[in-house]
Amino acid sequence: MPTAGFFNHLLHNAGYRAEDISIVAISHCHPDHIGNLMTSGAATFPNAEVLLGKHEYECWDRGENISDMRKPTKALFDKVVVPLHDRLRLLQPGDNLVPELTAVEAFGHSAGHFCFHLESEGQRLMLLNDTVPHYVTSFAHPQWHFSMDDNPDAAAVTRQRILDLVVAEDIPVTGFHIPFPSLGFVEKKENGFEFRAATYQFNI
Numbered sequence: 001m002p003t004a005g006f007f008n009h010l011l012h013n014a015g016y017r018a019e020d021i022s023i024v025a026i027s028h029c030h031p032d033h034i035g036n037l038m039t040s041g042a043a044t045f046p047n048a049e050v051l052l053g054k055h056e057y058e059c060w061d062r063g064e065n066i067s068d069m070r071k072p073t074k075a076l077f078d079k080v081v082v083p084l085h086d087r088l089r090l091l092q093p094g095d096n097l098v099p100e101l102t103a104v105e106a107f108g109h110s111a112g113h114f115c116f117h118l119e120s121e122g123q124r125l126m127l128l129n130d131t132v133p134h135y136v137t138s139f140a141h142p143q144w145h146f147s148m149d150d151n152p153d154a155a156a157v158t159r160q161r162i163l164d165l166v167v168a169e170d171i172p173v174t175g176f177h178i179p180f181p182s183l184g185f186v187e188k189k190e191n192g193f194e195f196r197a198a199t200y201q202f203n204i
């Protein structure tokens with residue numbers, strides 16, 4: 001992807017070194033979420049603990065019922081996640097990654113996919129991660145299947161549940177595939193939802 005792969009460079013520009021990173025939180029093991037864990041056979045973040053769902057780790061590790069489309073993902077998992085096993089912390093839904101950040105069960109997009117709920121100084125944010133792949137159609141039609149969901153039926157049920165939750169509790173959201181600045185609120189519509197971008201209200 002021409003717009004991907006700049007994380008390490010941008011981290012440096014932000015004034016951090018890879019050695020400064022103490023925690024890497026992985027929502028799930030698809031390639032665009034694990035690809036930067038190792039560089040040239042060594043951990044990209046040499047001092048970091050890697051946090052990952054236990055169910056997610058075990059499913060990819062067992063490698064049962066992997067679709068043909070996901071076989072390269074399994075190969076990448078074996079190459080960049082398994083070698084880090086001594087620095088993995090495997091989480092259950094409801095576990096805290098750090099005191100402010102909680103793993104939320106959002107299974108379906110991958111077997112053990114997590115959202116992350118952030119709460120700090122009275123403010124909350126739901127990191128949807130890949131629960132809602134498209135910022136228009138997936139909000140408007142949460143029941144629609146998405147070809148990159150490993151279990152499309154379960155993913156659709158999860159999408160509805162998480163979106164119902166953030167609407168009910170008025171929690172702002174962000175997600176990996178929502179366009180910049182990727183922050184906003186969710187509104188309930190007759191048969192689905194709508195994403196309301198918050199643009200610069202957060203002073204980012």
Ligand SMILES: [Zn+2]
Nearest residue numbers: 028030109130
């Ligand atoms: Zn994914």
